[in-house]
Amino acid sequence: SNNILGLLKQMGAIKENNRFYVQEIGLKSDGNAKYTVKMAEAFSPNIAVLTNIGDNHKEAYGTKENIFYYKKSIVDFLADDGIALLNKDDEYLKDYHPNADSMYYSIKDSSADVYADNILFENGRTIFDIIYKGELIKDIELQSLGVPNIYNALVTFAIAKLCNIDNESIIRALKKFKLEYATRCNYTNIAGYPMLIDCFNSSPESVKFDLDIIDNVDLCADNKKVVVLGDIVELGEDSELLHRQLGGFLKDSSVDVLFLFGELTKYIYEEVNEGKPQVFYTTNRKELE
Numbered sequence: 001s002n003n004i005l006g007l008l009k010q011m012g013a014i015k016e017n018n019r020f021y022v023q024e025i026g027l028k029s030d031g032n033a034k035y036t037v038k039m040a041e042a043f044s045p046n047i048a049v050l051t052n053i054g055d056n057h058k059e060a061y062g063t064k065e066n067i068f069y070y071k072k073s074i075v076d077f078l079a080d081d082g083i084a085l086l087n088k089d090d091e092y093l094k095d096y097h098p099n100a101d102s103m104y105y106s107i108k109d110s111s112a113d114v115y116a117d118n119i120l121f122e123n124g125r126t127i128f129d130i131i132y133k134g135e136l137i138k139d140i141e142l143q144s145l146g147v148p149n150i151y152n153a154l155v156t157f158a159i160a161k162l163c164n165i166d167n168e169s170i171i172r173a174l175k176k177f178k179l180e181y182a183t184r185c186n187y188t189n190i191a192g193y194p195m196l197i198d199c200f201n202s203s204p205e206s207v208k209f210d211l212d213i214i215d216n217v218d219l220c221a222d223n224k225k226v227v228v229l230g231d232i233v234e235l236g237e238d239s240e241l242l243h244r245q246l247g248g249f250l251k252d253s254s255v256d257v258l259f260l261f262g263e264l265t266k267y268i269y270e271e272v273n274e275g276k277p278q279v280f281y282t283t284n285r286k287e288l289e
Contacts, residue, residue: 224256231262247271
């Protein structure tokens, strides 16, 4: 429903006994930036969340500055008593101080209103503590891996607290949550091999987060870390630069074998093609298989 018609249809279906309504208002709305603003104005949320300003959709919007401009319209059209939740670790959002009540969440800055501490990844789980406005809530557990899911849990915790939900209920719900997408952030086991399947709507940022997960996985002797990457699209004129930067990132990772598929991954190949990891590149799907 992340377009103007879907939004209006969903809002028209709200019942009096509905307690919560969550709506994505993103940049790809109908392929036209102005509709992001129109959606924000129509929705006028009580709570607005800005997670990060990434490289996604640069092809349509040109620069991160433009992406930030349109994304912050979600905050510009907050309800009169609304509050904005902002990721303090994002380079654009850390210095963003909107004309609205705001809270910041972080895993790097302990001065944030909501902060994650003592982070531990193990056996497909993430365990950490939350400090919420000075209150310590210990042993939050997620059935998923990756730093992005910690950020998601932090902002979820904050939203729930703002909606007067008790700590125990929030902790229980976070522990029970499982991603619905089999192709996104899915740490699983296939034929005896542990696999991280994260291949839906890729971005340079998501690949780096996945590599961080892989770096923190301990292997038995003689086992290898194998990564398969395809092209990252919709990056506009920065496509080559961003793929080359990923190549540099991969050279310093713990990956043993790298398979690259697609026209754009040749830039990764050119950056990685010496030393570790061992790398294979093709544009032929059968050859990849």
